[in-house]
Amino acid sequence: MILKVTLSGKHYQFKSVKDVMAKANEEKSGDTLAGIAAGSMQERVAAKIVLSQLTLKDLYDHPAVDYDHDEVTRMIIDDLNPLVFGQIKNWTVEQLREWLLATTTTNEMIHYLSQGLTAEMIAGVCKLMTNLDLITAAKKITNEKTANTTIGRPGTFSSRLQPNHPADNLRGIMASTMEGLSMGIGDAVIGLNPVNDNVSGVSTILKAFDEFITRWQVPTQTCVLAHVTTQMQAIEKGAPAGLIFQSIAGSEKANTAFGINQQLITDANTLGQEKCRNKGTNVMYFETGQGSELSADANFNADQVTMEARCYGFARHFDPFIVNTVVGFIGPEYLYDAKQVTRAGLEDHFMGKLSGLAMGCDVCYTNHMNADQNDIENLAVLLATAGCTYIMGVPQADDVMLNYQSTGFQETATIRELLNRRPIAEFETWMEKMGLSKNGHLTDKAGDASIFMERESI
Structure with missing residues (x-):
């Protein structure tokens, strides 16, 4: 050597x-x-x-x-x-x-x-x-995974509907959910980051999601991105989750800082197989991001890319439904500007797919980073060209709870049109039944949340 x-x-x-x-x-x-x-x-x-x-x-x-x-x-x-x-x-x-x-x-x-x-x-x-x-x-790589629906099939481009609210207000959450669904967003998952990490709040939001998708027969899966232990307690008490979420890292020490280890995630995976509202075998949802190990003083003098690849090695052990890198979320301390964020997004996506994962990306940046929305749209198009499984759908691309900038509803819709991509097959069939799309294109009803209002009170 x-x-x-x-x-x-x-x-x-x-x-x-x-x-x-x-x-x-x-x-x-x-x-x-x-x-x-x-x-x-x-x-x-x-x-x-x-x-x-x-x-x-x-x-x-x-x-x-x-x-x-x-x-x-x-x-x-x-x-x-x-x-x-x-x-x-x-x-x-x-x-x-x-x-x-x-x-x-x-x-x-x-x-x-x-x-x-x-x-x-x-x-x-x-x-x-x-x-x-x-x-x-x-x-070249396609990785298909099945929860209630099957993600990752060739020709598809999916999105996570992220209806976060700064006070976990159900009216606000459901308004964003309806608007996103009306634009064809949410076929990967309807997933909310809660303000309050407690069993009661997680259960309330999951029940609201479940009631809505059951009433409207939306073929997707739901998740509230609290700590894995909170979700497990809520599910044990009957909360109707579709996926179980957790942020993960590339070393045992960094995972300990997240309050997790292999055995805990194994237990969560087993619980999900038994009790999640999920027809398939893939029940976990993981998020990563370059720099988290250094933040926890747990990188062991290894570089960001190597530690990120190790996240995917950890993830694939559990055969999750989806994984995404929140690529620009930590800030310029780890990825200084748009050039570094672009590179990291392409690296993470490639490494995740080579690891066998249905890999997505939260194409995002913080307000103190040298990047703007044009940079993020550039990366989104590059990732979609590379066969990225899904990106985020955040109202107006501005997460008012997590206080960062991501992709909105229009980006996914536009990229589908631009690159001739479709939502998950079951979800597209539902969109056509609702009159939101026809022959792979959005109709005039798209983006009009009022189509749900006749039977909803928010």
Whole structure:
């Protein structure tokens, strides 16, 4: 294993595989904050050259966090298919990149090979790709998951309806829900971030969602994104949830900061299989985002991309319905501007899909970041081109509860029209029955929440 290279007459020596991985990463303010980023573009290129010649076994042998001290590492390693890994362990990272981008490499081939990839391998090949490479490779991969409906089928582009309210007011929540549904938003999930993380509040909102989608026969699933333990208590008491949510991280220490571990998520998954209002086998919903491990002082000197890839390794153990990266939510400390957010969104989407997940993205930014709505629309189109499973649908793209900017209802509708994409099949059939769409296009009724008002009191 060679960790040095001479480039343009200058000698570069790297301390470890982790050091190579960090310095090969595209520029991220979080890596700079952590003191692990390349000091110059030349050093970044040198690290990429060294990384390209490492074998997949080199990355297997050098996880970001030691196997004996981290359950996320153990989950990733123990879930690996040894037969598949044995067939590719001597490939270089460069060879993996070329194979993924080859025109002869199919979705089925990638699904098979991915069983032999650890998170570090997925992060490594990601670092050798341009933005266009990430779009091209991700586009090849389709990952279908089933809850009440099936997400991720080719030709579809879905959305999470996010009707957050600053006071958890049911009238406001349901008004946003009706408006979103009338625009064809919410086929992935109707999911609300609550202000109050308590069993009573979660149960009340879930019951309101359930009553509405039952009355109007909306083919989707619902979720209130409280802490997993709160949701579990509510479900045990009879609350009608469709999915169970939790934010996750790429190390045991960071997950501990979130108040979770493998056993708790295993228990939640089991509970969801038994009691969620869900016809399928996929009941979990996870969210991630580059930089969360550094925030918890739990990145172990590993870079953001590598730790993010490990989130997906943790997630795939539970075969969730959906996962999304809240890509620009933490702020400029970790992703400084639109260029870094764009890169991170494409990285996360590619890594999630290569990990076998129905991968979405909250295409977002905070008000103190050097980005604007045009930047977010650019990324949304790039992700949709890459085969992104779903994005967010937030009223007016302005989340008045979480206080950040995301995508609204119009973005999903416009991208479907622009790229000839459809909602989830069952949901589109419902839209046609409601008169909201015809032959794949929205009708004049779209966006008019009053179609629900004759039988609703809000």
